[in-house]
Amino acid sequence: MSVQVWTYLLVGITFALYIGIAIWSRAGSTKDFYVAGGGVSPLANGMATAADWMSAASFISMAGIIAFAGYDGSVYLMGWTGGYVLLALLLAPYLRKFGKFTVPDFIGDRYYSKTARIVAVICALIVSFTYVAGQMRGVGVVFSRFLEVDINTGVIIGMVIVLFYAVLGGMKGITYTQVAQYCVLIFAFMVPAIFISIQMTGNPIPQLGMGSKLADGSGIYLLDKLDGLSTELGFNAYTNGSKSMADVFAITLALMVGTAGLPHVIVRFFTVKRVKDARKSAGLALLLIAILYTTAPAVSVFAEPT
Amino acid sequence: MVAAGGLAAALSTAAGLLLVISASVSHDLIKKTFKPNISDKGELRAARISATVAVIIAGYFGINPPGFVAAVVALAFGLAAASFFPAIVLGIFYKKMNKEGAIAGMITGTLLMLFYMTKFKFDWFGGGTSEDWWFGISRKVLEVSPCS
């Protein structure tokens, strides 16, 4: 069978899985629809949060951006993970304690104000629509690149699938499809990463391979070779970057605060049973995200010298 | 395999966001603001209808995108940082925080962000490089915090 057929088959199986889960976990009440009935286990919520959080951009273009930007790419790595610390320590447990369904719900009740609630709704809509448009585009891009489908057709296929399980299952359907999606995406990311790490450095763990010597017997550290290559070509060393310190600092801060303020990530913490579980699932979510985020810079390094 | 992974990543995030949209509309607008005595069943139906509408609008933007993926995602981040984070954190940790402050903070944060975005992205107001633009994001975060 050709690669094309395999890809179709794999994508088809995963889609069937998502739809199967959606039918199995139909929402029967508004509580089911908004917060999956409020009884999601910390591990399931951690996995769902990780999938929820890691967008098309994380998966498709992150390693590429870092390979291109070198040290400057660190802003994404630190920004997008460090925001979770803020989220776990400053937001998640307290919001769970408040016990609401949505972010505007919290804001409206905390400030006893309908105006505040409506302003928050508008903010949530603006944030979500800009973000979701990017994701739909991402679906279209994947379809057109790997499955030779027209980009717009790809977007429409994606719409139909999401429509099916979001409308039918609400948060309950979404939670369990996200758990499945986390498994699919981490597997799809790690297997090639491990292979390329072995190939380049002989070390099966990409995080360690990144700091190892090249496997071609030259005895040169991979990162040293990269620095040499980029300075030879007239660029800044790979491990130094070209942005000013103030820039790196500011961008990292903006990304961290942004991460902690994303409404679709915040609502995930309304789905667990206890405050305790909210804290724990934030930790698990970051752990599961870190698997991909510490591998990505290694993949970038492996991709560079070739 | 990469295709399946990329689709999983994109679909999971899209679904989460769509839920935020539909819940905000059905719960916060319809149930809590315009029609408080709506039944649970009616609210659920409203949630499903708004999810459907949201998917269609999102699909439209996906086909006619306002920018490429990364730029759009960066915009969403800036907006989230500017609007929600200060309002929520101060709501939790600062007892004297009041509604006027929260509302003003969210609005100025969002407007400033949109202003910077249009200024530097589309060059509507003239001037500015991408370096300044990034600074714009972070400066706005700082500006929002005291006023909320």
Added chain:
Amino acid sequence: MSDKQKRASAYWKENVRYLFILLTIWFLVSYGAGILFKDALDTIKVGGFKLGFWFAQQGSIYVFVILIFVYVRLMNKLDKKYGYDE
């Protein structure tokens, strides 16, 4: 102040103290080691990594994960100590 209120404010105080300590570490590893003092740390090499670069692309993320789990443990203990355990 009633006994219950006293307990609640003591709990809150300890909670905020934990947050302060953990967020200080959070700041030090990312903004400190990964950005502000990167150049100084880069003179130290561990294996193939320059230390500052390692903190920016790997180390800070590991520390973030550890921080959250430490927080989870501390808060669970605190909940028990003050009887807020659900």
